[in-house]
Amino acid sequence: MKLTKIITTIIAAGTLAITTTEVTASASSxxxxxxxxxxxxxxxxxxxxxxxxxxxxxxxxxxxxxxxxNLRWKYNGHGFYRLDFGDDFAYYLHYFNSHKISTNSFWHTYIK
Structure with missing residues (x-):
């Protein structure tokens, strides 16, 4: 009985610690x-x-x-990516699926 209480307390404390841990990573960075x-x-x-x-x-x-x-990139959500080449030039890409993307003005459609 005492062992069951200890195990239950440990599991409850572990679950609480896992669910309240703050995640600092951001996909939009x-x-x-x-x-x-x-x-x-x-x-x-x-x-x-x-x-x-x-x-x-x-x-x-x-x-x-x-x-x-030497480019950097950022995921903006909903399949949109921003690729930055420096020199004030950014490149926008929309990923639709594994066979279709569009770029910059979004009338440039590319397929595999």
Whole structure:
């Protein structure tokens, strides 16, 4: 009986400690590491197959342009990402599903 009370008290205290712990991480903060796996891949424009967008772990590259490294990114919620390349240039990306994204003005649609 005494052992049962002790075990019940420990479980109750542990549950209370877990449920009241504050989480300080925020998905809406800027990240400087790898880009999310969700948006990585080789994408091509839905209206022009030759216009390509390549997103890897550490860079973004459009067809005919040099790769952009050293970027930071932020998840804004509901599938929206903001990629910041510095030099006052931000790039907006909307992730619909694993086969479709849109960029900047959102009329640039890319598919896999």
């Amino acid at each position: 800027w990240h400087y590491g790898a880009l999310p796996a969700k948006i990585r891949g080789k994408w091509h424009a839905s209206h022009d197959y030759n216009q390509k967008l390549k997103i890897t772990k550490y860079f973004v590259k459009y067809t005919g342009e040099s790769a952009s490294y």
